[in-house]
Amino acid sequence: MLHRSVYLVAGAPLTDAVWLQAATLATGGPASHRSAAHLFGLIDSPPSRPEITIDATGSVRAPFILHRSGDLLSRDRTSVNGVATTNATRTLIDLGSVVRSDTLETALERALLARVTTLDRLLRRFFELAAKGRPGIAAMRALLVERDPTLAAAESDLETLLFKILRDGGLPAPMRQFEVMVAGHIFRLDAAYPQLMIFIEGDGFGVHSSRGSFERDRSLNRRSTLGAQRNRHR
Secondary structure (H helix, E strand, O other): OOEOOEOOOOOOOOOHHHHHHHHHHHHOOOEOHHHHHHHOOOOOOOOOOOEEEEEOOOOOOOOOEEEEEOOOOHHHEEEEOOEEEEOHHHHHHHHOOOOOHHHHHHHHHHHHHHOOOOHHHHHHHHHHHOOOOOOOHHHHHHHHHHOOOOOOOOOOHHHHHHHHHHHHOOOOOOEEEEEEEEOOEEEEEEEEEHHHOEEEOOOOHHHOOOHHHHHHHHHHHHHHHHHHHHHHHO
């Protein structure tokens, strides 16, 4: 028996996903906040205990991180790999109450890139939930105010960090994934101020499978930048 009235078939593997599913069955509520974000791949690590949202009037007592909500609608719910969870839109709004702003921004960019939500969907649900004093609302509001809806989603966590550094430095938002053509090949640059002929790439060895791959990418970036400069002066 995993929890009251929740059993595991003998011999079945007891994974993190099974523990989380057992928590949703024991409480009747979906995984939420960091547990839901981890299920969607929006954060890298789950919380120390399953994080579950239950009804505001519920009397559940369990060894989990419980959040009570009176505005969790059926459309806020979905499932991932058989685990009942809040959907990505609701998860992002809730997540702001339990993580730092930089973690929330990374989660937002990951969600947009994976297309598990959209800015339009997020904005609509945000304004429905943005009651005064609601936990996490201020953090999400700050991100939505700052983010240009015409910008493409960041394609890596490193890009998200790059844009945050530029923003914190008081610089205007650059164009993301800007395309240039060099010798018949199209290159995409992480960030660009085309009129100023300034291109910025966020590079880390960790995203490359080998040193050779990393060096080849550096060579391509130099070619794309030089090609753009030549085109500019013609």
